[in-house]
Amino acid sequence: MKKMTRVALITSGGDCQGLNAAMRGIGKALYNRIANLEIFGMYDGYRGLIDGDYKFMEPKDFAGILTEGGTILGTSRQKYVPGKDIVDDEGNSLIPAMKDTYNRLNLDCLVIMGGNGTQKSAKLLMDAGMNVVTLPKTIDNDIWGTDTTFGFQSAVDIATNVIDYIHSTASSHSRVFVVELMGRDAGWLTLHAGIGSGADIILIPEIPYDISYVIKAIEERRRHGKGFSIVAVAEGAKSVTDQVLTEEESRRRREESKHSTISYEIAAQIEAAIGQEARVTIPGHYQRGGPPCPYDRVLATQFGAAAAELIVNKQYGRMVALQDGAVVSIPLEEAASRTKFLPTDHQLIKVARDIGISFGDC
Ligand code: F6P
Numbered sequence: 001m002k003k004m005t006r007v008a009l010i011t012s013g014g015d016c017q018g019l020n021a022a023m024r025g026i027g028k029a030l031y032n033r034i035a036n037l038e039i040f041g042m043y044d045g046y047r048g049l050i051d052g053d054y055k056f057m058e059p060k061d062f063a064g065i066l067t068e069g070g071t072i073l074g075t076s077r078q079k080y081v082p083g084k085d086i087v088d089d090e091g092n093s094l095i096p097a098m099k100d101t102y103n104r105l106n107l108d109c110l111v112i113m114g115g116n117g118t119q120k121s122a123k124l125l126m127d128a129g130m131n132v133v134t135l136p137k138t139i140d141n142d143i144w145g146t147d148t149t150f151g152f153q154s155a156v157d158i159a160t161n162v163i164d165y166i167h168s169t170a171s172s173h174s175r176v177f178v179v180e181l182m183g184r185d186a187g188w189l190t191l192h193a194g195i196g197s198g199a200d201i202i203l204i205p206e207i208p209y210d211i212s213y214v215i216k217a218i219e220e221r222r223r224h225g226k227g228f229s230i231v232a233v234a235e236g237a238k239s240v241t242d243q244v245l246t247e248e249e250s251r252r253r254r255e256e257s258k259h260s261t262i263s264y265e266i267a268a269q270i271e272a273a274i275g276q277e278a279r280v281t282i283p284g285h286y287q288r289g290g291p292p293c294p295y296d297r298v299l300a301t302q303f304g305a306a307a308a309e310l311i312v313n314k315q316y317g318r319m320v321a322l323q324d325g326a327v328v329s330i331p332l333e334e335a336a337s338r339t340k341f342l343p344t345d346h347q348l349i350k351v352a353r354d355i356g357i358s359f360g361d362c
Pocket of ligand 1: 235
């Protein structure tokens with residue numbers, strides 16, 4: 001009798017569209033390709049592996065979930081000590097408990113779907129002797145080594161749609177609208193949605209802005225008869241003066257500010273400078289919700305099948321990735337080593353500048 005293969009699925013960190021589609025891809029491909037197989041679904045990300053809280057997943061569990069948003073397994077965030085450990089609130093390592101569950105279930109591999117933080121944590125589990133295959137998911141598109149992640153295109157669609165709808169009301173009232181999109185560290189989502197929706201000004205973490213240039217761009221539009229302006233701002237955008245602050249100083253500055261987020265501050269600065277009404281719209285987690293768009297369904301299915309292929313071939317310690325249109329895999333340590341920021345000389349930034357979009361830097 002052929003040896004039993006045992007695989008556990010984990011969805012970790014912030015959710016996004018396409019997680020269920022990816023699990024469906026993994027589950028269907030594994031059940032089709034491996035005769036003696038058990039798949040365990042860990043509840044709430046690493047929490048399930050820590051607590052030994054899981055369900056056995058049969059082929060029927062992977063049916064009917066292609067278009068479902070979120071994750072049927074649930075997710076959570078864990079405290080990560082950079083490059084060293086995953087710990088509880090008291091600072092105790094949680095890796096031994098995870099290894100215990102791994103050994104107790106006699107697992108061959110963990111398939112971990114996650115963003116930047118999750119890839120780094122997965123690398124720690126690999127270093128602790130567990131076999132790991134990972135998939136890149138996040139609406140931020142900031143995972144190193146892959147051209148894109150699933151969740152990103154769905155969020156771009158939603159964010160673009162939000163700004164499309166804002167356009168008509170902004171135009172009717174001749175107002176400035178500051179639309180704040182997700183992206184703490186990287187501006188991919190804001191750049192794509194900003195260009196896709198015809199935003200006039202795009203502010204992203206990678207290009208510190210000077211508010212006087214933002215105001216200049218709005219005034220120039222007014223001089224050309226455009227009474228309204230749309231500013232697309234990534235939540236992590238920083239002014240030139242704030243970019244020198246440490247993480248701790250930035251946190252304190254936000255706490256002490258009367259503006260809860262960067263977009264309220266920018267709107268207030270615009271109103272104070274030119275007296276034009278400025279409103280703020282923050283779609284927030286709406287950007288991560290609902291069904292994956294068709295592109296993400298296809299991508300997540302491809303990634304899922306590729307993860308199954310790695311397991312069939314016992315190629316562990318790798319992240320599935322998209323490079324130049326091809327699904328490949330790269331060493332997990334490479335994927336976990338850095339963040340994929342938006343290069344400031346990226347072709348899309350040049351395109352945006354060519355058509356007159358301001359980045360608040362000149
Ligand atoms: O990393 C994905 C992301 O949606 C970021 O864009 C955002 O800053 C963050 O997660 C929000 O996290 P939470 O869901 O924990 O509020």
